Amino acid sequence: MTIAPEMIKWEGTLEDLAHLVSPRALTGETVLLNMGPQHPSTHGVLRLLLELEGETIINVVPDVGYLHTGIEKNMEAKRYEQAITMTDRMDYLAPMSNNLVFCLAIEKLVGLDVPERAQVIRVLMAELTRLNSHLVWLGTHAIDVGAMSMLLYCFREREQILELFEIVSGQRMMSTYIRPGGVWRDLPPAFMPALERFLDYFPARVDEYEALLTNNPLWIDRTQGIGIITPEDAIAMGLGGAILRASGVNFDVRKAMPYSGYETYDFNVPLGIHGDTYDRYLVRIQEMRESLKIIRQAADRLKKLKGPFRSENRKFVPPPRSELGRSMEAVIHHFKLWTEGFKAPKGEVHVMIESPRGVIACYLSGDGSNKPHRVHFRTPSFINIQAIPMVAKGHLIGDMVAIIGTMDPVLGDCDR
Amino acid sequence: MQPKRDPVTSLREAFPDAIQEVVEFRGETTVYVTPAALPEVARFLRDGDGLLFNFLVSVVGVDYLPEQPRFAVAYHLYSLLYNHQLRLKVRLNEGEAVPSVTPIWPTANWQEREVYDMFGIPFTGHPDLRRILMPVDWDGHPQRKDYPLGYETVQFSFNFDEIDKNKPYARE
Numbered sequence: 001m002t003i004a005p006e007m008i009k010w011e012g013t014l015e016d017l018a019h020l021v022s023p024r025a026l027t028g029e030t031v032l033l034n035m036g037p038q039h040p041s042t043h044g045v046l047r048l049l050l051e052l053e054g055e056t057i058i059n060v061v062p063d064v065g066y067l068h069t070g071i072e073k074n075m076e077a078k079r080y081e082q083a084i085t086m087t088d089r090m091d092y093l094a095p096m097s098n099n100l101v102f103c104l105a106i107e108k109l110v111g112l113d114v115p116e117r118a119q120v121i122r123v124l125m126a127e128l129t130r131l132n133s134h135l136v137w138l139g140t141h142a143i144d145v146g147a148m149s150m151l152l153y154c155f156r157e158r159e160q161i162l163e164l165f166e167i168v169s170g171q172r173m174m175s176t177y178i179r180p181g182g183v184w185r186d187l188p189p190a191f192m193p194a195l196e197r198f199l200d201y202f203p204a205r206v207d208e209y210e211a212l213l214t215n216n217p218l219w220i221d222r223t224q225g226i227g228i229i230t231p232e233d234a235i236a237m238g239l240g241g242a243i244l245r246a247s248g249v250n251f252d253v254r255k256a257m258p259y260s261g262y263e264t265y266d267f268n269v270p271l272g273i274h275g276d277t278y279d280r281y282l283v284r285i286q287e288m289r290e291s292l293k294i295i296r297q298a299a300d301r302l303k304k305l306k307g308p309f310r311s312e313n314r315k316f317v318p319p320p321r322s323e324l325g326r327s328m329e330a331v332i333h334h335f336k337l338w339t340e341g342f343k344a345p346k347g348e349v350h351v352m353i354e355s356p357r358g359v360i361a362c363y364l365s366g367d368g369s370n371k372p373h374r375v376h377f378r379t380p381s382f383i384n385i386q387a388i389p390m391v392a393k394g395h396l397i398g399d400m401v402a403i404i405g406t407m408d409p410v411l412g413d414c415d416r
Numbered sequence: 417m418q419p420k421r422d423p424v425t426s427l428r429e430a431f432p433d434a435i436q437e438v439v440e441f442r443g444e445t446t447v448y449v450t451p452a453a454l455p456e457v458a459r460f461l462r463d464g465d466g467l468l469f470n471f472l473v474s475v476v477g478v479d480y481l482p483e484q485p486r487f488a489v490a491y492h493l494y495s496l497l498y499n500h501q502l503r504l505k506v507r508l509n510e511g512e513a514v515p516s517v518t519p520i521w522p523t524a525n526w527q528e529r530e531v532y533d534m535f536g537i538p539f540t541g542h543p544d545l546r547r548i549l550m551p552v553d554w555d556g557h558p559q560r561k562d563y564p565l566g567y568e569t570v571q572f573s574f575n576f577d578e579i580d581k582n583k584p585y586a587r588e
Contacts, residue, residue, distance in 0.1 A: 256496075352494070376476040
């Protein structure tokens with residue numbers, strides 16, 4: 001069959017990738033195999049071009065961009081408070097972390113203070129998000145390497161976290177709960193009893209996961225010694241979060257550059273030794289326990305801590321509806337904020353926080369108008385997928401799913 | 417361990433000609449350097465005593481149309497050892513290139529590809545400068561300010577001419 005010239009342009013050719021595979025691939029001595037974009041264990045639409053010699057992986061060429069939706073470009077056309085809704089849709093397993101980094105960037109840019117109760121609620125939500133994300137990671141990672149039942153158990157517990165999100169924001173996943181200056185609304189009365197039930201129920205479930213996996217010989221066979229990352233490589237590749245810490249590098253943004261009052265909570269940063277898939281599993285399981293400790297402390301504080309749940313600065317935060325009937329000032333602020341929005345000064349800020357997947361950073365540049373001039377998210381999945389070729393070289397093709405699972409990519413986060 | 421040093425004064429001593437401007441905003445320091453000096457400055461910041469910016473957080477392209485020079489590339493550096501941050505920034509015009517920092521921080525590889533894809537800024541010395549998020553045959557660079565946001569025909573295999581007719585993408 002002859003191929004029309006415009007089709008060749010459309011598909012791209014192997015010559016474009018010749019510098020990324022060995023010369024033997026072009027003569028047919030080694031096999032080139034496409035994994036994805038519809039492969040179930042690539043966690044989304046990730047395509048990997050594998051070069052194989054027998055079953056051994058020689059080269060990997062990741063291909064991303066299938067989920068590119070132009071979120072950063074779209075944000076430039078939206079007002080600051082409208083743009084928050086788009087951050088939920090990037091990393092759909094950690095929406096609150098994305099809300100948080102964008103709101104922290106806005107607050108830094110305009111110089112807005114956040115009351116203490118809002119800070120505590122934010123920490124609580126960020127840690128619940130970490131549990132939510134780690135549960136999906138554990139379930140999908142385990143089912144990828146053959147532990148079917150883990151997926152069902154993890155999703156059972158995750159459903160409870162999503163119900164907590166629904167109680168506070170009305171939405172299970174796309175919550176947009178964290179807003180500039182605080183949070184959208186105060187915690188409803190139903191929230192604390194539900195959180196208590198969850199905190200009573202969940203710690204024993206983490207023990208159950210460990211009972212199923214940690215000493216399981218099949219799990220150890222599939223994960224120990226697979227995908228070793230040295231600390232030097234991890235830093236050079238910009239990896240963050242549990243992947244960096246499993247290699248023994250003690251870097252957690254919550255400790256190094258505390259935000260939202262993380263310095264006042266008592267928690268440990270678990271570290272690994274070998275930097276392999278098994279250590280990353282242990283680190284993430286320990287992180288879930290540490291998150292539970294933070295949630296417990298935050299819940300105790302919220303019981304005592306009364307006060308506003310968002311800033312009283314009416315130039316940036318709309319007044320409560322109860323004020324609209326009695327105050328002309330409030331009506332004016334309400335009208336201005338919901339039609340024109342607030343203006344941010346000319347300048348640029350950069351905020352890093354610890355998302356469940358690693359370091360997420362937001363670069364926000366204002367130009368004096370009510371819309372961002374440029375928003376850029378340094379998303380952890382994008383950086384982590386970049387490291388897959390380095391990690392996977394020399395492993396068997398069957399270990400590829402374990403390596404993808406342990407890097408925990410979310411393709412919406414990667415492609416934005 | 418060497419004591420921590422102030423990156424701006426160290427840079428001013430080591431590269432008096434390359435530093436164009438230093439801006440402080442909201443507690444963040446931005447150092448503007450000339451594109452030609454970027455590799456030496458970056459290497460100095462990564463390896464210099466008391467600096468050790470070993471973690472490149474992000475590479476961000478910005479389009480300041482209608483300002484001149486039009487584009488900027490910002491590098492956000494962080495030191496795991498000394499826990500300090502710095503923003504390096506280069507300004508450049510349409511058609512100019514920036515030296516790649518991928519040999520210094522390997523994590524810059526994909527981030528520079530993203531900047532190239534979104535803004536059309538070429539990076540000299542980059543090992544693999546291809547589009548990364550957009551399709552290989554895409555016309556234009558979507559994050560430029562003169563690239564329209566919406567109202568574009570959806571691309572299918574054989575409607576290039578029709579799209580071309582309606583599309584006011586960045587032409588010179």
